[in-house]
Amino acid sequence: MAVQEAKRANRLKSGKLVNKLVNEYWEDLINAKKTGKKVVYTTGLPIGPFMAAQDMAWIHGEGYGARVAARHEEKEPQTFAENRGFNRELCSYARTQMGCAMFAELGVPDDLNPGPIATEIPAPDAIVTCYPGCSTGPQWDWAIERVFGKKIPWFNVVIPYHMGRNGSTYMKGEEFEENVKYVVRQFEDLIKFLEVVSGKPYNWDKFQELMGVTKTVGKLRMEAMDLCKAKPAPASFFDWSIQIAPVNYLTAWPGTIEAMQAVKDEVQERLDNGVSAVPNEKYRIFWEGIMNWNKLGWMADKFASYDATVVAGRYTHMAFWHEPDTIDPEHPLRGIAINHLECQLNLGYPITEERMMTLSKDYSIDGIVFHGARTCRSFSRSHFLLAENLNKKMGIQSTSFEGDMVDDSFYKEELVNTRIEALIESLEAQKSRG
Amino acid sequence: MYQNLASDEILNKLTQIAADPYERAKEWKMETGSKLIGCYIMHFPEELLHAAGALPIVLQVKEEPITTGHAYYPSYFCGPTRSIVDQAAKSELDFLDGFVGGDYCIQAVGGSEVVGNLLPKVNNMFFRLPVGNQAWTQGDIVTGLTELKRDIERFADKEISDEDILNSIRIYNKNRSLIREIYELKSVHPSLLSSSDMLSIIKSSMVIPKEEHNEILESLIPKLQAKKDSIKEEGVRVFLSGSFCGAPKNDILELVEQSGAVVVGDDLFHGYRYISDNIAEDKEPLAAIAAHYIDKNTNVPCPTRCDPKTDWPQYLVDSMRKHKADQLVIVMTQFCEPHMFFYPDIKDAMQEAGIPHLLLEISHELDSIETIKTRLEAFVEMAV
Ligand code: SF4
Numbered sequence A: 001m002a003v004q005e006a007k008r009a010n011r012l013k014s015g016k017l018v019n020k021l022v023n024e025y026w027e028d029l030i031n032a033k034k035t036g037k038k039v040v041y042t043t044g045l046p047i048g049p050f051m052a053a054q055d056m057a058w059i060h061g062e063g064y065g066a067r068v069a070a071r072h073e074e075k076e077p078q079t080f081a082e083n084r085g086f087n088r089e090l091c092s093y094a095r096t097q098m099g100c101a102m103f104a105e106l107g108v109p110d111d112l113n114p115g116p117i118a119t120e121i122p123a124p125d126a127i128v129t130c131y132p133g134c135s136t137g138p139q140w141d142w143a144i145e146r147v148f149g150k151k152i153p154w155f156n157v158v159i160p161y162h163m164g165r166n167g168s169t170y171m172k173g174e175e176f177e178e179n180v181k182y183v184v185r186q187f188e189d190l191i192k193f194l195e196v197v198s199g200k201p202y203n204w205d206k207f208q209e210l211m212g213v214t215k216t217v218g219k220l221r222m223e224a225m226d227l228c229k230a231k232p233a234p235a236s237f238f239d240w241s242i243q244i245a246p247v248n249y250l251t252a253w254p255g256t257i258e259a260m261q262a263v264k265d266e267v268q269e270r271l272d273n274g275v276s277a278v279p280n281e282k283y284r285i286f287w288e289g290i291m292n293w294n295k296l297g298w299m300a301d302k303f304a305s306y307d308a309t310v311v312a313g314r315y316t317h318m319a320f321w322h323e324p325d326t327i328d329p330e331h332p333l334r335g336i337a338i339n340h341l342e343c344q345l346n347l348g349y350p351i352t353e354e355r356m357m358t359l360s361k362d363y364s365i366d367g368i369v370f371h372g373a374r375t376c377r378s379f380s381r382s383h384f385l386l387a388e389n390l391n392k393k394m395g396i397q398s399t400s401f402e403g404d405m406v407d408d409s410f411y412k413e414e415l416v417n418t419r420i421e422a423l424i425e426s427l428e429a430q431k432s433r434g
Numbered sequence B: 001m002y003q004n005l006a007s008d009e010i011l012n013k014l015t016q017i018a019a020d021p022y023e024r025a026k027e028w029k030m031e032t033g034s035k036l037i038g039c040y041i042m043h044f045p046e047e048l049l050h051a052a053g054a055l056p057i058v059l060q061v062k063e064e065p066i067t068t069g070h071a072y073y074p075s076y077f078c079g080p081t082r083s084i085v086d087q088a089a090k091s092e093l094d095f096l097d098g099f100v101g102g103d104y105c106i107q108a109v110g111g112s113e114v115v116g117n118l119l120p121k122v123n124n125m126f127f128r129l130p131v132g133n134q135a136w137t138q139g140d141i142v143t144g145l146t147e148l149k150r151d152i153e154r155f156a157d158k159e160i161s162d163e164d165i166l167n168s169i170r171i172y173n174k175n176r177s178l179i180r181e182i183y184e185l186k187s188v189h190p191s192l193l194s195s196s197d198m199l200s201i202i203k204s205s206m207v208i209p210k211e212e213h214n215e216i217l218e219s220l221i222p223k224l225q226a227k228k229d230s231i232k233e234e235g236v237r238v239f240l241s242g243s244f245c246g247a248p249k250n251d252i253l254e255l256v257e258q259s260g261a262v263v264v265g266d267d268l269f270h271g272y273r274y275i276s277d278n279i280a281e282d283k284e285p286l287a288a289i290a291a292h293y294i295d296k297n298t299n300v301p302c303p304t305r306c307d308p309k310t311d312w313p314q315y316l317v318d319s320m321r322k323h324k325a326d327q328l329v330i331v332m333t334q335f336c337e338p339h340m341f342f343y344p345d346i347k348d349a350m351q352e353a354g355i356p357h358l359l360l361e362i363s364h365e366l367d368s369i370e371t372i373k374t375r376l377e378a379f380v381e382m383a384v
């Protein structure tokens, strides 16, 4: 029987550094109009440097949704969206951000009392979509374009799905090369679009400099995560979830190199001193699915109580400048395209399975937790296949539960408890059988 | 063979084909020894597959409950994608030689990944159809078509010439034109055939050789023409909208009519959306197909296409006026995200135009049929 003592996850201390940067970013964004900056709405993978080079501010839709939820202000915008007719089965990030955007455009209705963050979103001057592996992303941006009366210029970079046709595999093959060329060409057009929106020629020097920063931060993060292949792991998936911002909407933000360097140093120091993320690591878990932001701290402690470290995840390890070596800051478009094309959601099933098997081997995974985010169907689409095939091919056991990114009405705590406990019990039984 | 049959008998035949949608295709495969390719589900250039000598069929949702498929695709995905996964899991799609997935919706992408896994022996192709409508979109669609053509040629071991494609375009255009003739008849004489009949016409067109279907329609249309003036017209004129990928269930269509309405037009994929426009026959064929994707989406806008130059809500208002429709019934497939994103705009447009509408969110399991019946009756009664 799995014994659960109340133990706390030993979270990285340097993780806090990123909070300062996050606050600076939001401050800059909220005041963008006052400081004469144009505001671009984006969704999907990080494309901030494209705008930062032109001294424009950008809002990352998911980042905004997550921030509103982190301050427990998500209910009001979600209710506003639902009252407008947006079904609650739609992507909860989309519903949250659209609710906020509607507060900005349509005003706050009398019967709602939203928090300060939910109502401070500036209206967009342009919308840029760059969504890999999810049709919901562009549809969400189109809905935003309509909320603002179809007046906002919208550029959609189409990221083709990398299915794995004709023998193409991860970062290889005819399909991959065709896709890279296609995306690079669209980035060139995006740059022309941004010149028009910003009213000035593109600042390539600044863009190259920012992509140099992106590459460095990307490399530091991948190296730091790599150190967690050690047993016991010095940091966990939950630390890496917190460290997403510097490789997501904060990409290339001033101070991100120092913040990520500090994280890597702390991980190295822990490794040198035998300090682990979970006091008494017995099991190593892979988290499969998008993060459940409302439950991050709770989850981290929950697994620590079972002496289980969640060491890696598809969300953290297979996206967000995860291939930094492909970026040539002098000629950055190809590298950006590769990082976007080869991210977790955009890969066909056989490639996804192969990548997960490699990660499971590298991180000595005992079990997988499938978090089926109810309103992120892009993530959960392959869960059942992965559970079956990773068990068949590698003997890895798993459990699954439903939840969501920022709508906790889809989350049943009792069920989550039972499922995690059942997984730990079966891992325990497996270990005792030897 | 159909010439001697009455219109009702022909419609019955089509209903039989639609009820057992893969049977004729299987026979055809036995007869010809050629390849059968399933399309999963919307927006495929069937003409290209046909040009390779294969029979493309649009995979159909089965009304039976999902059972085996539950183990492969979560219950909070749309019914159409789950139904096809279920059919593959039950080995009901083993007769296919190939299938083509597409990127128009992430739920269809996920479903085709599962089907690819369940049917390892079936050739698994993919059609990349870039969304939007920018200066380069049409050219990018040509690239997607060229990639698919290459893959079909490898699979069918046959080079596809422009002449082959043009020939297929002509056959498919003819089918679209014939079905549009029936639509025109139904708009003026809505009681001439039921909406279930209309659905059978479209569904059967999706699953049998188009050449055969053209022959059937050529027999049917004159008979409908001859009958049209003898039909007594009454009922509230309703326009049906939505239901992407999966056809609306017959039960729902029957309920609409039993409530006292007649369906005068629709924008269903298993309906007018499928045949709204022809492909130009005087252009380079792949360019013509690519242009068709942009044009047909201007005619009947689709929310999966992300084309901000189109206006689906306004299209609905205009179509309803054209067909003199009194009310709009929206059939929304449960969990269909592209549709859900648009509902608020449709609602606003209808309110602004003073057109009453009813939203029916339909689960695959049809678990709220009694409520649907009551709501439909109350809605149609409003207009009487
Ligand atoms: S459903 Fe998931 S992948 Fe798609 S837009 Fe929403 S969060 Fe992104």
Ligand code: SF4
Pocket (backbone or CB within 6 Å): B078, B079, B080, B081, B105, B106, B107, B108, B243, B244, B245, B246, B304, B333, B335, B336, B337, B338, B339
């Ligand atoms: S468009 Fe709607 S019905 Fe079609 S696959 Fe997507 S969610 Fe399902």
